[in-house]
Amino acid sequence: MSRTQQITAWLHTFAPAPTHTRPTEWLRAAVGAGTAVLLSGWLCSVMFDPQTARHLVGPIGASAVLLFAVSSGALAQPWSIIGSYLVATLVALCITHLFGYTLLSASVALSLSLIVMCMARCLHPPGGALTLCVVFANPKLTAMGAQALLPVVVSGGTLLACALIYNNLTRVRYPRHHAATPATSVHHTNDLTPQSRVGINSEDLDQALEELGEFVDVTRDDLEAIIRSTEKHALRRSMGDIRAAQVMSRDVIWAQPQTTAQEGLRMLLLYHLKALPILDEKQQLIGIVSMVDLVEPSLHSTKTHRWAGLRKRNAVLLGDIMSSPVSCVNSQAHAVELIPLLSDRGLHCLPVIEQGKMIGVITQTDLIAALHRDLLSHLN
The missing domain is CATH 3.10.580.10 (CBS-domain)
Structure with a gap:
């Protein structure tokens, strides 16, 4: 490949990827996200004060995009939002208690939050934004100390409740289930099902994810479903038109x-x-x-x-x-x-x-x- 071709290929990586979602899905996600942010902010304002609610609306809005637009992603699952919000708030409170409310404190808190979220398996990008919000908190939120967890929990919990109700009412399964155990034989033996014995199996998928070693914003179940569906469509194409x-x-x-x-x-x-x-x-x-x-x-x-x-x-x-x-x-x-x-x-x-x-x-x-x-x- 020539130098020009390499540069062209590199520039193409900046182009937007094709989308496979329908406009009706965009509308569904938009209505859900907007409604959830409104309810979350309103409840936080009633229970605490409008200034605190407005201070937290940034990470809440970012979480809403994930929970309603890409709810199948690993970063949008319930434990991701609950765990990340708790981690972000606690880490930010500890860092500010030790080092004050500075830009350096914000950077350290963000880095530490990222590590702890990964360790707790609750990586959620808006959690990073929440860390910065707590570090640069308004006076009322700062004065609450450890009780600053309360408005965070109320806002995040309300958002999650809205996602659980709205997504399922609009026929979007949420949350995604954890990877199921491999299907076993109908004869109640230790053999896998006939189709699981050939082609790609669960062990292959686990090994591939381990070799990749990078963050993949899709649940393991959904990734396996995509692979199985791809295999089925490829088989259908190769088999021709054999009908019942x-x-x-x-x-x-x-x-x-x-x-x-x-x-x-x-x-x-x-x-x-x-x-x-x-x-x-x-x-x-x-x-x-x-x-x-x-x-x-x-x-x-x-x-x-x-x-x-x-x-x-x-x-x-x-x-x-x-x-x-x-x-x-x-x-x-x-x-x-x-x-x-x-x-x-x-x-x-x-x-x-x-x-x-x-x-x-x-x-x-x-x-x-x-x-x-x-x-x-x-x-x-």
Whole structure:
């Protein structure tokens, strides 16, 4: 790369990055942030005084941008705002007590606050602004001493409460959950789910984050979700247009709720099936029965009456033991959507529904055959 190209590439780093959010999301965040700052400032003014509220409005406004506009970020989670506000205030009070209210005190307090926030895992940029606000506090806030925590807690707590209520009411999940434990096998063994055994797994992600060693303003859960979604879209592109309608079996064997368990077992064995859809008199899918349901030793004919052993199977109807509701897909579902249902969730039979009617079923065998054909087409 020539010197000119290097300079051009460097200048391009100053250009704004593309945004993937919609204007409606901008409006949602703007309304929430403005309302939260208004309520937070008003409550602080009522409980303390307007001058103190105005003195704290800077970091409160910065926090509002994070909590409402980028609420999925690691820097915008509840502990980040609570912990950072406490750390910033306490550090600033300690430094000013020792060194007074000077620019040097502000610099030292900011540096120390940053270190403590990192140690406490509550990094929150407005916490740095709050440190400076406390160092250069107005006389009333300064005179409060350690009680200066009270207006900070009230303002920050009100802002956080607004974010918790408003974000969830507007269908933005907040706070983000911590990383979940890896999904385990439906067979209750120590094996990971089939899709977790290949490609990128949680350990790979942890190692990559550790190697990066820098601040990443996204929660680990969201980062993993982005990676999984990217893999899914890449797989969808590479697999072509394999839809449920092409994969499904159309000549479906099914039973009614009034069918006895004995007859249901006979049908499963006769047709070499692992699951039997249950349809009502209007041909609507209302449940499904698997081989496990029929041979489990503690089946129930009613909610209060237990029957045991295979000898009483004639007394039990499939409607009493079927599983409901049933996981279904429509005829246009892509193969990428079918894979986790028939692998990770361990379903043996996936009904295909169109306009309320079952038009076919997809088994693990059907999906494997379709994937095999797709693989051969790529080899050719």
